[in-house]
Amino acid sequence: MRFTKMLCILAVLAWASFHLLAPPVQAQGSAAPDTSGVKIDGEYGPFLPTDISEHGYKIDRVIDIVHVFMAVLFVGWGAFFVYCLVRFRQKPGHQADPHEVKAKVSKWSEIGVAVFEAVLLIGFSMPLWAEVRAEIPADDDPNALHVKVLGEQFAWNFRYAGPDGIFGRSAAKFVKDGTNPMGLDRSDPHGDDDIVSGEFHIPTGKPIVVQLTSKDVIHSFSVPVLRIKQDTIPGMRIPISFTAKKSGVGTYEVACAQLCGNNHYSMRALMYVQSQNDFDAWLIEAGKPPEEFDEDDLD
Amino acid sequence: MRCSKNTITVIATGFILAIGTTAAMAEKTTVRGKVIFKGNAAKFKRTKLDTSKDPKCKMSKKSIGTYDVILNKKTDPITIRNVLVSIKSGLADRVFPTPNTPVTLTQYGCEYDPHVFGIMEGQELKILNGDETNHNIHFLPKNNDQYNFSQPKKDLEKGKTITLDAEAPFRVKCDVHPWMGCHIGVFKHPFYDVTDKLGKFEISGMGAGSYTLELWHETFGTMTADFTVAKGQTTDLDIEFEVK
Ligand SMILES: [Cu+2]
Ligand SMILES: [Cu+2]
Numbered sequence: 001m002r003f004t005k006m007l008c009i010l011a012v013l014a015w016a017s018f019h020l021l022a023p024p025v026q027a028q029g030s031a032a033p034d035t036s037g038v039k040i041d042g043e044y045g046p047f048l049p050t051d052i053s054e055h056g057y058k059i060d061r062v063i064d065i066v067h068v069f070m071a072v073l074f075v076g077w078g079a080f081f082v083y084c085l086v087r088f089r090q091k092p093g094h095q096a097d098p099h100e101v102k103a104k105v106s107k108w109s110e111i112g113v114a115v116f117e118a119v120l121l122i123g124f125s126m127p128l129w130a131e132v133r134a135e136i137p138a139d140d141d142p143n144a145l146h147v148k149v150l151g152e153q154f155a156w157n158f159r160y161a162g163p164d165g166i167f168g169r170s171a172a173k174f175v176k177d178g179t180n181p182m183g184l185d186r187s188d189p190h191g192d193d194d195i196v197s198g199e200f201h202i203p204t205g206k207p208i209v210v211q212l213t214s215k216d217v218i219h220s221f222s223v224p225v226l227r228i229k230q231d232t233i234p235g236m237r238i239p240i241s242f243t244a245k246k247s248g249v250g251t252y253e254v255a256c257a258q259l260c261g262n263n264h265y266s267m268r269a270l271m272y273v274q275s276q277n278d279f280d281a282w283l284i285e286a287g288k289p290p291e292e293f294d295e296d297d298l299d
Numbered sequence: 300m301r302c303s304k305n306t307i308t309v310i311a312t313g314f315i316l317a318i319g320t321t322a323a324m325a326e327k328t329t330v331r332g333k334v335i336f337k338g339n340a341a342k343f344k345r346t347k348l349d350t351s352k353d354p355k356c357k358m359s360k361k362s363i364g365t366y367d368v369i370l371n372k373k374t375d376p377i378t379i380r381n382v383l384v385s386i387k388s389g390l391a392d393r394v395f396p397t398p399n400t401p402v403t404l405t406q407y408g409c410e411y412d413p414h415v416f417g418i419m420e421g422q423e424l425k426i427l428n429g430d431e432t433n434h435n436i437h438f439l440p441k442n443n444d445q446y447n448f449s450q451p452k453k454d455l456e457k458g459k460t461i462t463l464d465a466e467a468p469f470r471v472k473c474d475v476h477p478w479m480g481c482h483i484g485v486f487k488h489p490f491y492d493v494t495d496k497l498g499k500f501e502i503s504g505m506g507a508g509s510y511t512l513e514l515w516h517e518t519f520g521t522m523t524a525d526f527t528v529a530k531g532q533t534t535d536l537d538i539e540f541e542v543k
Binding site: 156 | 348
């Protein structure tokens with residue numbers, strides 16, 4: 001009985017170590033897998049992905065500092081641990097001493113770590129958070145582009161205000177799968193020019209405000225190249241803001257970063273980061289009424 | 300125990316059915332006609348569906364159309380497609396055999412084919428994926444099991460086979476592509492049809508008698524129509540579906 005138990009534990013350990021030590025599949029190529037039939041831009045290697053946002057370098061800096069700091073702590077504590085194992089191993093003629101050590105070095109290194117962590121939090125993270133999350137352009141700010149994003153199992157919907165710049169009314173009772181996923185009230189004069197798309201288009205160099213909400217469960221709006229990740233919660237409207245760099249033109253992916261059901265993995269959308277001109281052209285194209293469909297024309 | 304009891308029932312019903320169908324076949328009774336749209340047709344326009352969420356959908360079909368209302372505006376009178384026409388009453392307690400051939404439901408171009416269909420209780424329903432993408436089929440019935448499974452790979456051979464109990468038409472949707480939907484009606488008899496591109500239906504083999512048809516449409520709702528058919532005859536029945 002005990003033997004089988006041991007064998008089981010060993011098997012699990014062997015399996016785990018095999019999987020942990022095996023090189024990750026993604027590390028083989030740096031480009032994102034071509035999963036949607038569309039070429040995705042950006043580098044996605046073992047390090048941080050391409051950053052196309054204006055605030056992103058600050059987040060990357062915090063991530064870098066934390067990693068270096070953790071590496072120093074890991075190596076330092078690890079070396080000390082190994083030293084203690086060897087230096088204070090059981091030997092004949094030695095007695096265990098249960099009294100604590102009163103050394104200045106250990107005390108000051110502890111204080112040093114605490115101070116460094118405080119600096120990380122107060123000096124870097126909090127100002128960054130304040131900038132990214134608190135300084136959001138107002139709803140009527142004409143310099144910003146406002147986009148309403150609705151998550152649902154398992155898709156993202158993007159809504160633009162259209163030429164008049166004002167969002168029309170919407171309500172759950174108008175929701176219709178396929179033709180009206182965001183429940184727009186087309187009888188509202190402000191709503192008849194609203195644009196709803198399954199693609200996320202944004203211009204570069206312009207502050208974007210995204211209002212996030214969800215139709216069903218909690219999702220998370222995650223755009224790694226924009227260094228944006230925010231939960232979407234049903235019944236709540238959560239704003240986030242960012243600006244894409246002028247050099248960031250390309251096609252990227254929006255993902256859901258919150259396990260939301262059995263097809264969570266396929267909850268993605270394409271993000272087209274465009275120059276203002278290309279974006280305006282797309283808006284005009286997307287704003288046209290849907291074409292009449294006649295299947296006889298197809299074959 | 301349960302098994303043997305079932306076998307006996309199956310054999311017994313099979314025997315009764317065999318007699319029933321041969322008799323009905325001999326009579327060659329048919330009801331056929333079209334479902335005519337009565338209302339303001341300009342209100343219903345079929346447009347292209349936005350499938351940009353998954354670019355792989357376009358790999359199978361260039362574009363797909365909305366399906367909530369499909370009117371055939373090319374003929375006069377205007378007819379309605381995808382109306383599920385079935386015999387609602389008049390069959391008394393007759394029992395009918397379950398066909399051995401399965402009904403196939405294919406996901407292709409990120410839409411369901413067929414979009415509306417009938418199937419007999421216990422008849423096999425084979426669900427296939429013809430796309431290079433993942434579909435998650437999700438049944439939304441009242442009585443049947445809420446089937447909910449993924450078909451992540453293109454599979455036009457094996458697919459997944461299920462059977463259903465009799466139930467009024469219910470919706471089936473895809474959880475990956477929110478625009479994807481279809482409807483299934485499950486019957487205890489084989490007398491049902493779905494109106495085609497020209498809005499036509501044809502049901503035969505029910506035997507002489509007086510019956511009530513039920514017409515079901517996913518947007519317009521239901522209505523009924525009575526008809527009588529004599530032995531060896533065909534009844535032509537054009538039905539006006541009034542839409543407010
Ligand atoms: Cu999700
Ligand atoms: Cu699908």
